[in-house]
Amino acid sequence: MASRERMASMDAAWLQMEEPANLMMITAVLWFDGAVDLERLRAVVRERLVERYPRFRQRVVPGPLGAPHWEDAPDFHLEEHLSTLRVPASAGRAGLEALVGDWLGVPLERSRPLWHFHLVRGAQGGDVLLARLHHCMADGIALARVLLSLTDPVDAAAEAAALETDVEARSEDSDTAAPSEAERRPQAPGWMRLAQGARSALRKGAELVREPILAGDLMREGAKGAAALGKLLVLPPDPRSGLRGPLGPRKLAAWSEPIALERVKAVGRTLGGTVNDVLLTAVTGALRRYLATRDAPLEDVHALVPVNLRPLDVPVPRELGNRFGVVFLRLPVHLAEPRRRLREVAKRMEHLKRSPEAVLTSGILEMLGHTPAALERAVVDVMGTKASLVATNVPGPRQPVSLAGTRLEGLTFWVPQAGHVGLGVSLFSYAGQVTVGVASDASRVPDPGALVSAFQEELDALETAAP
Incomplete structure (x- = not known):
């Protein structure tokens, strides 16, 4: 054997x-x-x-x-x-x-x-x-x-x-x-x-991984950890909308033309915010536009955001494995004005960077690995009701690379939407450009291309907003 x-x-x-x-x-x-x-x-x-x-x-x-x-x-x-x-x-x-x-x-x-x-x-x-x-x-x-x-x-x-x-x-x-x-x-x-x-x-x-999203200092003090755990337990479900509901077998994908990263940086310099803040603000505005076209309530929704917990200065181990947590980022969909939305995203991101939430969710996932599959699914489903999408933002190589001798023009990727979440938004930067990708369950978001278009419209709106 x-x-x-x-x-x-x-x-x-x-x-x-x-x-x-x-x-x-x-x-x-x-x-x-x-x-x-x-x-x-x-x-x-x-x-x-x-x-x-x-x-x-x-x-x-x-x-x-x-x-x-x-x-x-x-x-x-x-x-x-x-x-x-x-x-x-x-x-x-x-x-x-x-x-x-x-x-x-x-x-x-x-x-x-x-x-x-x-x-x-x-x-x-x-x-x-x-x-x-x-x-x-x-x-x-x-x-x-x-x-x-x-x-x-x-x-x-x-x-x-x-x-x-x-x-x-x-x-x-x-x-x-x-x-x-x-x-x-x-x-x-x-x-x-x-x-x-x-x-x-x-x-x-x-x-x-030099600048992974939310890879800041993660506080682990017991009191703050207990407070964060309590917050997770009492976090209410996300509002009812077309983004949430039963999933089906059919999935869909769409992605944008590469967007110049310098455009995103220029918006951040003008309005005040990091590249991550600007990109997540554009995602928030895209969700607002999308929900408005479907007469859905323009209420804040949570994004599940993966947080890297692996040491950043060592190679990936030969055994690979999972070493990450997630945080629940509340996206200010209710705010109509792009500049206010950017400031609120930046404030909420800064709070999460100092939160032990990612460490706690990592521990919960590790604990669930020891439980029966049915119990694990039940717990994950309850956690999943508290979010409407999964959002990832990963910086790639800053210089062009090739694979098997052929130049790589661009890429996008998606992680699974655990907890019966039906929408995933990916932001991947490479060689001075960023691509936004949307993966969705067809019964939840039947036209992911509309979200991609809305993202680009939001970035245009941020560019024209006065400081």
Whole structure:
């Protein structure tokens, strides 16, 4: 019998949470400037994922007393996890969004390792990679870092800079040390750049999590912790609206054209606020516009916001795993004036940064991993009534990167909407641009593209608002 390893309790919580209409799956969409070489992609995935992280070649099996365990898949074949799809060029963005939406509702095969990559051919402009990974493998921040470890700097100058960082890091055993003058070379030899490719790619994880949303100091004093727990317990359900209700099997996806990050920064400089504040204010305004078109009450709603709790200065461990909490951010939908809305978002965000709420919810998730699946679902459903959407904001590499030799043009991703929440909004920045992505249950938000358009209108409104 193959050796087995018991699944960590928080990872087990995400496995048990899955239901046919509410899959616990992290989905990423990466689009490229041109065609991706399939054989080269296979080689990169094998070297940097399958051989580096055991979870990519392990399946989930029940252990003693039914507890889930990890076990090496006896018949693992990479080809079963990396397949190709084709869309007609005439399909355009709408066709791609429809394809991704269809796969959002398809569960991963439980008899195999819980991940799958689809290389989509035929799209206008270049190929698209659709990645689907189960949340029991790792949290969204960790998996985003892992996916970006597949990439390389897009030009020689960036490669040399990544190499310098790697050389200094090895000498100082630190991800944040600066290279010395002696080590600043215009370009490293080709064989050395190739040999260091995997390590330099891994270090882009530090770039990705340098400014994760709400990764500030998290207070853990007992009194404040008790107060935060009490607040969570008495938090009332979100108001009734089309955003909330029973979920169905059909899922939908939409995403924006890349938006210049400098636009967002300029709004923050003018009106006062961080990039996160401006983006979340635009999300809030988009929800207000969307609800108004459906004659729904313009009341504040809560967003479940994941908070990274993993040390930011170390690589993702080989065992991956979940290490995060969530906070309930109340979005000021009731405020009609964009500037007031921005100030209120900033104030509420600042309060959450000093709250132990994320640590508490992390502990709750870990505890639920030890409980029967039915009890866990009941508790998660109660928590889910207190929010109307999941919102994530993750900064990616600041410089362009390539995957298997093809330049990455942009990406978006979604984490699962646990607790029967039917809407997910993702903000991902890369190479000076930010993309907003919306994933929804078709019975809750049947036109996610309308939310994307409303987000862009809100950003325009913020740009024209006087300080």
